Amino acid sequence: MFSRKGASEEEVLAELEEKTAEDLTFGSGRILGSMCTYPHPFAQKIVMKYIDRNLGDPGLHVGSQKIEEEAVEMLSSLLGLEKGYGNIVSGGTEANILAVRAFRNLADVEKPELILPKSAHFSFLKASEMLGVKLVWAELKDDYSVDVKDVEAKITEGTIGIVGIAGTTGLGVVDDIPALSDLALDYGIPLHVDAAFGGFVIPFAKALGYDLPDFDFRLKGVQSITIDPHKMGMAPIPAGGIIFRKKKFLEAISVPAPYLAGGKVWQATITGTRPGANALAVWALIKHLGFEGYKEVVKRAMELSRWFAKQIKKIPGVYLIREPMLNIVSFGTKNLEDVEKELKRRGWGISAHRGYIRIVMMPHVKREHLEKFLGDLREVTVH
Numbered sequence: 001m002f003s004r005k006g007a008s009e010e011e012v013l014a015e016l017e018e019k020t021a022e023d024l025t026f027g028s029g030r031i032l033g034s035m036c037t038y039p040h041p042f043a044q045k046i047v048m049k050y051i052d053r054n055l056g057d058p059g060l061h062v063g064s065q066k067i068e069e070e071a072v073e074m075l076s077s078l079l080g081l082e083k084g085y086g087n088i089v090s091g092g093t094e095a096n097i098l099a100v101r102a103f104r105n106l107a108d109v110e111k112p113e114l115i116l117p118k119s120a121h122f123s124f125l126k127a128s129e130m131l132g133v134k135l136v137w138a139e140l141k142d143d144y145s146v147d148v149k150d151v152e153a154k155i156t157e158g159t160i161g162i163v164g165i166a167g168t169t170g171l172g173v174v175d176d177i178p179a180l181s182d183l184a185l186d187y188g189i190p191l192h193v194d195a196a197f198g199g200f201v202i203p204f205a206k207a208l209g210y211d212l213p214d215f216d217f218r219l220k221g222v223q224s225i226t227i228d229p230h231k232m233g234m235a236p237i238p239a240g241g242i243i244f245r246k247k248k249f250l251e252a253i254s255v256p257a258p259y260l261a262g263g264k265v266w267q268a269t270i271t272g273t274r275p276g277a278n279a280l281a282v283w284a285l286i287k288h289l290g291f292e293g294y295k296e297v298v299k300r301a302m303e304l305s306r307w308f309a310k311q312i313k314k315i316p317g318v319y320l321i322r323e324p325m326l327n328i329v330s331f332g333t334k335n336l337e338d339v340e341k342e343l344k345r346r347g348w349g350i351s352a353h354r355g356y357i358r359i360v361m362m363p364h365v366k367r368e369h370l371e372k373f374l375g376d377l378r379e380v381t382v383h
């Protein structure tokens with residue numbers, strides 16, 4: 001109800017405390033199945049300080065717009081591209097929609113089709129519905145990466161693009177992006193890489209010596225990449241990233257926004273008014289942590305996931321779906337639904353889908369939390 005008379009701040013805060021008491025918090029170490037984390041304290045300060053900045057009207061906030069451009073440049077360089085074009089957006093969903101939109105707008109076909117792995121995130125379902133693009137699902141191989149031969153077999157006159165995933169939502173699998181890139185070049189079709197999760201993991205894991213496929217703009221067939229700072233980048237929600245190799249992709253999705261207080265601009269994002277503070281926080285975090293800082297975060301997460309995978313294998317009746325590639329470990333059990341229900345009842349923030357439970361070693365997840373979780377899992381799976 002929209003109350004007639006206002007309440008005091010204390011009263012409102014007390015009610016909020018009571019109502020959010022049901023929420024799980026990242027600090028509790030109970031959230032094991034999320035790709036988000038507690039935002040870095042420095043980023044929180046930035047958001048508080050610049051909370052009023054609106055990138056939807058960049059003529060007013062010229063400095064913030066330049067910082068967004070610099071943040072895009074920083075992400076581009078992490079992804080092997082000197083100059084990229086894109087935006088800090090609301091998340092991986094918006095970034096993926098923008099990529100599909102750019103591919104569709106540039107392709108001159110009547111019935112556009114997009115080929116994507118069966119492991120792709122559901123954001124592509126939204127893109128498909130909104131943009132009138134048919135999704136053509138490619139099969140997965142036994143290792144859960146996309147079957148590149150099947151992708152090739154599904155290319156038609158109407159194919160506007162191919163999607164590869166660098167860090168699948170369920171298993172953290174990195175597709176054979178080099179092979180997809182070759183295919184894209186052979187057929188003259190753009191390749192979009194959904195690295196919403198893996199973008200802030202793979203470059204650092206590779207530097208640490210983990211053997212992972214190349215996935216970024218160093219591969220010439222890759223025309224766009226989704227990379228989300230609000231996942232392993234530790235930026236406050238919302239902060240996604242879409243980077244295009246060439247300006248033409250951004251131009252193909254830009255519309256004139258004539259009435260803004262700061263003057264006419266071109267806008268490519270789905271959202272109009274959008275938070276400048278979050279883009280500034282992305283910029284500030286990258287400056288503050290640098291490559292070495294993120295590498296440390298990823299080192300911990302990768303080591304923890306290898307340790308956790310080993311422990312999972314020791315529990316009778318519990319099995320790994322596959323060896324982890326990134327910092328995601330997924331396992332199955334008998335009576336998975338009952339196990340899920342009981343773990344949730346015990347206060348764990350996990351969920352089962354596609355026949356397994358996924359644990360994401362985000363920065364807030366510590367070994368002691370996982371030890372407690374393993375204890376519960378052992379109890380729950382004893383028959």
Ligand code: PLP
Nearest residue numbers: 035091092093121169194196197
């Ligand atoms: N792409 C991948 C691979 C994801 O795992 C996710 C989210 O989990 C998304 C896209 C969507 O990101 P968001 O929830 O930020 O919109």
